[in-house]
Amino acid sequence: MSSTDNKESVLPARRRARAGEGIGVLLLRRLRDGIITLLLVVAVIFVLAHVVGDPALVFSPVDASDEEVERIARAFGLDRPFWERFGSYFADIFTGDFGESWWQNRPALAAVAEALPNTIYLTLAGIAGAALTGIVGGVFAGSRPGSLFDRGSNFFSISALSVPNFWLGLLFIVIFSVQLGWFPTSGMFGVSSIVLPALTIAVVHGGRVFQLVRSATVEEMSKPYVRVARSKGFPHRMVLWRHVLRNTGLTTATIAGWEYVRLWGGAVFAIEWVFAWPGIGTLTINAAERQDFFVLQAAVIIAGVFVIVSNLVVDLLYRVIDNRIKSS
Amino acid sequence: MKKTHKRAVPWLMASIIVVFGLLAASCASDGDADAALIEARGAQASAEAAAAAAAAADTRAVAADSRAAAAEAAAEEAESAAKLAQATAQEAVAAAAGNVDEIAAAQQAVRDAEEALADASRRATAAEDQAAAAQAAAAEAQAALEEVLASQAAAPPPAAPEPADTGMAMNTDEIVIAITTEPNTLDAQKVVDRASRVFTGNVFESLLVRDKDAKLTAGLATDWGNVDETTWEFTLRDGVTFHDGSPFNAASAAYSINRIIGEDFETQRGSYVNNIVGAEPAGDNKINVTTDGPNAILLLQVAQIPMVPDGAGDEIGESPVGTGPYRFVAWERGQSISAEINPDYWGDAPSIASLVLRVIPDAQTALAALQSGEVNLVLDILPEQVPLAPKAVSVAATEYSYIAFNTYKEVLSLPEVRIAMNMAIDKELIAETIYEGYARPNQAQHLSPGSLGFNPDIEAFPYDPEGAKELLVAAGYPEGFTVTLNIPIGRYPRAEEAGRIIAQQLRDIGLDVDFRLWEWNEYRSAGRIPGTEEGALDLKFGWNSNEWFDGARTRSHVTCGASSSKICDEYVTEQFEIGGTNVDQEVRAEAYRNAWARLHENPHAIYLLQQDLIYGMSSNLEWEPRLDDEYYVSEMSYS
Numbered sequence: 001m002s003s004t005d006n007k008e009s010v011l012p013a014r015r016r017a018r019a020g021e022g023i024g025v026l027l028l029r030r031l032r033d034g035i036i037t038l039l040l041v042v043a044v045i046f047v048l049a050h051v052v053g054d055p056a057l058v059f060s061p062v063d064a065s066d067e068e069v070e071r072i073a074r075a076f077g078l079d080r081p082f083w084e085r086f087g088s089y090f091a092d093i094f095t096g097d098f099g100e101s102w103w104q105n106r107p108a109l110a111a112v113a114e115a116l117p118n119t120i121y122l123t124l125a126g127i128a129g130a131a132l133t134g135i136v137g138g139v140f141a142g143s144r145p146g147s148l149f150d151r152g153s154n155f156f157s158i159s160a161l162s163v164p165n166f167w168l169g170l171l172f173i174v175i176f177s178v179q180l181g182w183f184p185t186s187g188m189f190g191v192s193s194i195v196l197p198a199l200t201i202a203v204v205h206g207g208r209v210f211q212l213v214r215s216a217t218v219e220e221m222s223k224p225y226v227r228v229a230r231s232k233g234f235p236h237r238m239v240l241w242r243h244v245l246r247n248t249g250l251t252t253a254t255i256a257g258w259e260y261v262r263l264w265g266g267a268v269f270a271i272e273w274v275f276a277w278p279g280i281g282t283l284t285i286n287a288a289e290r291q292d293f294f295v296l297q298a299a300v301i302i303a304g305v306f307v308i309v310s311n312l313v314v315d316l317l318y319r320v321i322d323n324r325i326k327s328s
Numbered sequence: 329m330k331k332t333h334k335r336a337v338p339w340l341m342a343s344i345i346v347v348f349g350l351l352a353a354s355c356a357s358d359g360d361a362d363a364a365l366i367e368a369r370g371a372q373a374s375a376e377a378a379a380a381a382a383a384a385a386d387t388r389a390v391a392a393d394s395r396a397a398a399a400e401a402a403a404e405e406a407e408s409a410a411k412l413a414q415a416t417a418q419e420a421v422a423a424a425a426g427n428v429d430e431i432a433a434a435q436q437a438v439r440d441a442e443e444a445l446a447d448a449s450r451r452a453t454a455a456e457d458q459a460a461a462a463q464a465a466a467a468e469a470q471a472a473l474e475e476v477l478a479s480q481a482a483a484p485p486p487a488a489p490e491p492a493d494t495g496m497a498m499n500t501d502e503i504v505i506a507i508t509t510e511p512n513t514l515d516a517q518k519v520v521d522r523a524s525r526v527f528t529g530n531v532f533e534s535l536l537v538r539d540k541d542a543k544l545t546a547g548l549a550t551d552w553g554n555v556d557e558t559t560w561e562f563t564l565r566d567g568v569t570f571h572d573g574s575p576f577n578a579a580s581a582a583y584s585i586n587r588i589i590g591e592d593f594e595t596q597r598g599s600y601v602n603n604i605v606g607a608e609p610a611g612d613n614k615i616n617v618t619t620d621g622p623n624a625i626l627l628l629q630v631a632q633i634p635m636v637p638d639g640a641g642d643e644i645g646e647s648p649v650g651t652g653p654y655r656f657v658a659w660e661r662g663q664s665i666s667a668e669i670n671p672d673y674w675g676d677a678p679s680i681a682s683l684v685l686r687v688i689p690d691a692q693t694a695l696a697a698l699q700s701g702e703v704n705l706v707l708d709i710l711p712e713q714v715p716l717a718p719k720a721v722s723v724a725a726t727e728y729s730y731i732a733f734n735t736y737k738e739v740l741s742l743p744e745v746r747i748a749m750n751m752a753i754d755k756e757l758i759a760e761t762i763y764e765g766y767a768r769p770n771q772a773q774h775l776s777p778g779s780l781g782f783n784p785d786i787e788a789f790p791y792d793p794e795g796a797k798e799l800l801v802a803a804g805y806p807e808g809f810t811v812t813l814n815i816p817i818g819r820y821p822r823a824e825e826a827g828r829i830i831a832q833q834l835r836d837i838g839l840d841v842d843f844r845l846w847e848w849n850e851y852r853s854a855g856r857i858p859g860t861e862e863g864a865l866d867l868k869f870g871w872n873s874n875e876w877f878d879g880a881r882t883r884s885h886v887t888c889g890a891s892s893s894k895i896c897d898e899y900v901t902e903q904f905e906i907g908g909t910n911v912d913q914e915v916r917a918e919a920y921r922n923a924w925a926r927l928h929e930n931p932h933a934i935y936l937l938q939q940d941l942i943y944g945m946s947s948n949l950e951w952e953p954r955l956d957d958e959y960y961v962s963e964m965s966y967s
Contacts, residue, residue, distance in 0.1 A: 057852055065891050066856075068598065075594070103512050104661075105645060114661055170692050178699045185697040186688050187663055276688040278662025286509060286689070291849065 023319055030315060034308040041304045045297050046089055050082065093301075099294030103287065108294035111283060112302050118188060119279035122272070123263045125194055126201025131256045133202055134209025139248070141210070142217025143240050153210065160207035165267060169200040169274040186276035197275040201268065205259040209252075216251040220244045249321050257314030264306045500966040501681040503949070504703040505959070506694040510662065510687050513645035516634035517588045520596045522707065526959045527665055527685055531571075532634035532650035535562050535581065536627060542778055542877045542955040544627050548576060548635055548651065554911060557622045558605075562630070564613045568674045570637045571655040578609030580638040585617060587640070588633055600632040622909045624916055625880050653678050653962045663687060678962035698944050705951070706944040707959070710821065711764035717944035722766055723953035725941040726874040728774045729767075729820065730933035731813070731830065731867050732885070734894040736859035739809040740866065746931045748799035750789035752837045753830055757791075759937050762826045766940035772931070773924040774872045774882040776938055778955065780913065781879025781920025786928050788935065796837045808838035813867045815844070816851040820871045821939075827869055830934070859894035868894075870933075875957060879907050879920030886923070886932050895932040899923075 056073035073079050092099065098108040137157070141150040160168070176196060177185040183195050220226065221244060229239050269281030276282070280299050287295035507523040516528035537547035551563040568576040585607035588595060595601070604626070605618045619626055637649055648656045653675065654667040665685040669678060686703055688694040695713050697703045706717070714720045733740045733749075740746060755769035769788040775781055800808065813834070815827035824845060831841045846854065857864045870892070874881045887904045888896035903923035907916045943953055951964040 057849070057856075105513055105642075111661075118662075166690075170690075170696070173693060173696045177702075178696050181700060185700050185702055186690075186693045187686060189663075274690045274693055276663075276686070276690065276693060278687075282662065282689060289509075 023316065026315065026319060027312070030312050034312065037308060038301070038304055042090070042093060042297075042301060045300050046086060050085070050293075098298040098301075101287075101292055101295045103290045103292040103295065108292075108298040111295050112280065112298045115278060115280050115283045115299075116302060118277060119268065119272070119281065122194060122197055122277060122279060123201070123260065123268055125198040126268070126271075127205065127256065127260045127263065129198055129202025130204075130206035130209055130259060133206040134256070135213050135252055137206075138210045138213025138252075139217050139240070139245060142214040143221060143236070143244070145218050145221075150214075154214065157207035157210040160203045161211070163204075164270075165200055165204045166270040166274045168204060169197065169271055172196045172200055173274070186274075188278055193275075197271050197277055200271055200275075201263065205263070205267070209255050209259055212255045213248065213252050216248040217244060220247050250318060253317050253321055254314060257310060257317065261307050261310045261314070264303050264310060500948070502684060503680045503682075503705065503961055503964060504684045504686055505705045505707070506688045506697060506703045507685050507707065508687075508689050508691070508694070511665075514648040514656065514659065514665070515636075515642070515645035516648065516650065517584070517593075517597065517636060518595045518645065520632070522957065523685075525957075526707070527667070527683075528634060528648070528650075529652075529958050530654040530683060530961050531648055531652045531656055531667060532636070533652050534631050534634055535564075536631040538631065538877075538954075538956045538958070540952070540954065544631055547631070548581070549630075552627070555616065557911065558619045560617045560619070560626055560630075561610065562615050562617065564615065565674065566613060568651050569672055570649050570651055571670060572637060572649045574637045576635060576651050577638075578612055578615050581615045581635060582607040582609050583638045583640075584635045585615075585630075585633055587636065597632055600629040602629075604629065622911050624908055624910055624913075625876065625878060628876050628878055653960075654683050657682070676962070679965040680961055683961050695944060698946070701946065704946040704949050705959075705964075707941075709942050709944040711766045711942065713944065714764075714942060718947040719945045719949070720942055721945060721951070721953055722940045722942040723955060724768070724776065725939055725957065726776060726779065726877060726955065727939045727941075728770050728776075728872045728874070729823075729826070729870070729936040729939060730770075730774070730872065731869050731936065732865075732892070732894060732933045733931070734859040734864050734866050734868075735896075735932070736864070736894060737811075737866055739805070739811065742803050743930045744799050744803040745805065746934075747789070747929075748796040748803070748837065749834060749839075750931055750934050751792045751796040751799070752833050753789075753934055753936070754791040754833060755788060755936055758826050758829055762822050762829065763937065763939070766942055767937040770935055770938040772928050772935040774874055774885065775879060775920070775924065779874060779877040779879070781907065781917050781924070783921040783924045786924060793833070793837050800837060806838075808840060810840040810842065811866045812842040812844055813869070814846060814851065814854070814865045815869045816846045816848045819848045819851075820869070823869055823871075826936070830936075856891065864894065867934075871939075877956070879904075879916070879923070883908065886927060893932070895930075897926060897930055897932075900926050900930075 056069050056078050070079075077085065096109070098112075100106070101108045101111050104111050137153050141147075141153045144150055173185050173196060176182050183192050185196075187193055221240075226239055226244065229243065230236070266281075268279070269284060271277070272279045272281035273285055280303055284296060284299040284303075286292075287299060505526055507526055509521075509523050511521070511524035511527060512519055514524075514527060514531075516524075516532040519525075519528065534547050535549035535552070536544045539545045546565075548565050548568060549562040550565050553561060555561050562581070564576070564578060564581055570576060570580070574580070585604065587593065588597065589601045589604050589606065603619050603621065603623045605620050607615050607617045610616045617626065617630070623629075635651060636644055640649065646659070651674070653670055653673045655670045657666040657668050659665045664687065667683045669681050686697070688697055688703070691710065691713070694703065694706045695709065695716055698706050698717060709717060709720065733746050735741055735746070750772075759765065759767040759769060770776070771783075772786050772788050773783060775783075777784070800806065811834075813827060813831050815823050817824055827843065827845075831843045834841045854863065854865055855868055855870075870885075872882065872885060883904050884890040884892045886893055886895060886897075887901045888898070900923045903919040903926070906919040907923070910916050910919070941953065941957070943951075945951065948967050949964060950967050954960070954963075
């Protein structure tokens, strides 16, 4: 395509070199960036936890004497100088020692490892629902802009992504659990438990996927090649599914990946809290409330790893789809 | 028992329609429509057929978002223009076969169209910004809806149909209790927070226990008394065994006490182990407990020391072993803790066979679980949730809200000024409005009838703003003075709302009040700054819970140099010294009565309210809430 060539020639030399590099180089570069990001996250968490509030005070009873608070601080090594604590903290993390949870009396990593699969389970179920509704709805709506379906679904999706997710979750609980009695209100007991939290994610995040897929489809549909194809007499359905869908595939994959990253970035936390889902979010909020620094840190670092890994996967996926388009 | 009521499906559907309606209304009213119209006109003015096609798509996007009729009309126009453009393009394609010039013209048209598209996409971005604005408006609509919902909750429609059957059979062999947070550990000797006690109180027992009137009575000890001023003897109950089959005897009782007072033992029950030196067996069914001086509160301390098997270690935190009416079954982290009836229990067998604690952090979800029958008891529901619960019961808790003075601050040093500030506050009003009647003015002491040391002769300060102003003038502050009212957020129920009323009422008597909200952990740190030092809080909102039912519990708030105290009154400190060291309970009670009488003339705080605890329950659950904030399932039953 001549237009692509034009674009590339405008890019600075560095960018051009990147655009041409292999998937292995991309992977390494991304891994390097990821590790740097992770180190920053680790440092920021530590500083925040030790600047905001005094962990020893939190752990002691409300009317504890100063001696009592000091004794607790000593017991947790909080009386050592800041830099000394910071150094040993980094060293410990690199050896996989995330510390002992003050709150749960067990290794912080064990607490996080227990919650992690539950969050993965929920986010995957949620994002699958979001992608399915968002993509199918978005393509249909975008291919016939202005139709009743387009207007209806557009309105619905705007509404869905305008309400706070926890509020929508509560609404679903009241309708589907309390009134209809179809699903349990909360907790993680059997398969039926996941329906409502996953539905909440599907509606909120599906709404955003829908919006972007729809506008990508609208844009694609108004491109000259579509008009030419249509004027040649190809049926609407064929143009839509054979050409338009493939060309919007890039956008779609990026959006779905992005939404998944958003979930790990905190969107799923409120949903877990509302649905009493024993995942990373509930664990993190509880740990923050109790100033259980080690659990908080382990949970945030693990969530950070997931954000970075998800980004990486999206990037690679993008590259794979892009190559397929180019080669075809 | 409070009124039972539930909303029904149509009611909710109506709510959804309301929120969408508000949303649409707010979108339509924020000028999107005008913008769309102008944009559409601008596009037409360009008169380029291809550009019009792009504008049609663009306008439609905005129109769909804003739901404005005007924009839609503009879109219709633009669409017809688009059709025209398409026709032109097709013509060009058709004619292309014959005429080279026309091909060039068609190509030109296509390039124009592409430019127009780029332009359109820029405007689409602008439209997205508008959508963001619409989203903000939607948040407002959401707030409005919540108000609507709240008012609906307050005044349910008379015709509301019966709620749908949830399809979940109520199991009367089992009680499910919702707790907001998971215990740290199930080792009763280590934890004492409410969520933990719901479990440990049913599985573990102590030598003494409180009865329904909160009086100490026989638990695992049948008899007790002083041998001398520093030695107490307890006679243990015969025939009691732990859940693991080991016997409860002098060895295990002494071990339990020595374990909890151990130097390195991390426990939330720290205040219950002060001044205990140790315990040792005195025969097979007697133990002696020694204290490091006359210890007036030993009995209430002992009531808070759960008994564990001889030699028990950290493993009882994961798999607890006690002597209680229920024995541990399983703990699923983050989810639930379960227990079943102990067939070998020494006392009366409970009527409910098993107990499950479910962790539900969100208060609204807990209420929904109660409504759907998944849980049978929710601790600590909010006043506005009461109409939604199948059944609600409440009890006047030994919890007292107050605003502590920093009496070391010059303007707050005169008792008259502090009395004036007490008289400035309409406590009834706060109880009735902010706490919806689930609170009452406290009798100007952190004690209530039934607690040791309660002084029935003290009355709450009357609400008398005029009298307060006169007192201020007499004290030499006719112009008032500046003072900061400090309130923590997210800690005490509705502290902020109550605080705002208080700030206003203090302004009404002429004070210049700074209102300051704090994050809890910062607040705690600031609250510990001694009154004489820089940064000490002038007026500090607090909430004192007296789970000891004893004047001794209030010591740290009112005596010279105590951790939470910003007052130093020699007489009060002296009386608390008597109360804390004398083992004659009548002498103690007299000392505390004297101290609180003095603290009425020389107030350490604006005395506010005694708060209620409210519980939501299944409609067939029978239970009388206890004064001592314990949750013994053996006292619960189904009707």
